[in-house]
Amino acid sequence: MKHIFSTMLIFSVLFSKELEIGSSMPLMDHQLSDISGKSLSLKDIKGKEGTLVIFSCNTCPWVIRWEDRYVTIADAYATKGIGIIAVNSNEDRFDGDDSMDEMIQHAKENGYNFPYAQDPGSKLAYAFGATKTPHIYLFDNDDKLVYRGAIDDNAKSAKKVEQTYLADAIDALLAGEDISKKTSKALGCSIKFK
C-alpha cells in the first residue's frame, strides 16, 4: 500500500507543473531546518533586490560539479541585496546521505556562504514543481519568478563556461533590465521524495 502511494506521489510530482515565469514565490512561510540549527522560511531569506532558491543535495554528481559556483554567486550577489538559500528536499534520505549532520559537513567542506536547509515533507519542491537537483529559481523584489533552470552551461568546469545564465539574470534584475534568457535546462538527479 505504501509502495502504491509512493508511486502515485512520484507520478504526480513528475507531471506536476513547474512554476511558470511570473509566478509568485510559493510557501514563503514554510519552516525549513537550517544547518545553523535555526528554523527559517523563504520570507526570512528574501533579499531587498531578489531571492535565489537552489534545490540541492549532498551527493548528486551534478551538484558536486556545480556547487563551487553557488559560492561564487553568493560572494558576488549577497551583498547586492540578493537573498540566497540552498534547499534540500530529499526527504527519503534525511536519515542517510542527506541527514542534517551530513549537510553540516558538506556545507563546511564546500565553503557554503549561505543557508542550507532541509525541506520537511519536500513541501517546497512540490510547490515549485521541482523534480531535480541542482535547480535554480530566481525571484525579483516583488517575489515573482524571473528565471529558472541551470546556473550556467557547463557543469564540468567553471573555467569552460560560455553562458552564465544565472549571473546574467541577476545582473539584469539588479539593473532593472529584461532578462533575455528566462529559462534553461540541465541534466540532474531526481529529488528523493518520501
Added chain:
Amino acid sequence: MRNSFLQLFFSIFIFFPGCSKVDLAVSDSKGILEYVSSLKGEKAVLLNVWATWCVPCVEEFPMIVELGKEIEELDVVFISADFEEQTDAVYSFLKKKGVGGKSFMKEEKDETFINGLHPEWSGLLPFTILYGKNSGKIVDFWEGKETETKFRESIKLAITQ
C-alpha cells in the same frame, strides 16, 4: 550539421580485449538521432538515457535489457549521461548487464543535448523515448522510472507504427 557528421564519423569506439560485444560511441544528440533514423523500417527503437550514479536508472536497467533480448523487433539504445572520466565505469556496467547493442555516451552541452533529443524533456533521468518501427517517429516518451507494463505497452505500440 557538418560538425555532427564529423563527430559521428570520428566517434570514439572503445573496445577492450575479449569484450568486443560492448559497442560504446561518444556522440551528440544529432549523431544519436541519425543512428535511430537508420533503423527506420527495420526495428522499433527504445532510447534510454541513464547514468551509473542514477539510482532509478540502474533499477530499471536490467528490465530494459531483458526486453531488448526478448523482443526481436526492438532495438534498445542506451545513452550514458556520465562524465567522460566515468567511461571505464560505463563500459564495465554495460558489460556486466549484458548490453550487446549500440550504446552511446553524451558529448554535448546539457541544454542542446536535452532539447536535441526532445524539447519537452526537463533533463531528469532516466529518460525514455520509443520510435515507431515503420514511421521512425516518436510514439511515446517519459522521464523517470517506469514499470515493465508501461514499457511493454509502449513497445507494442512502437512495433505497430
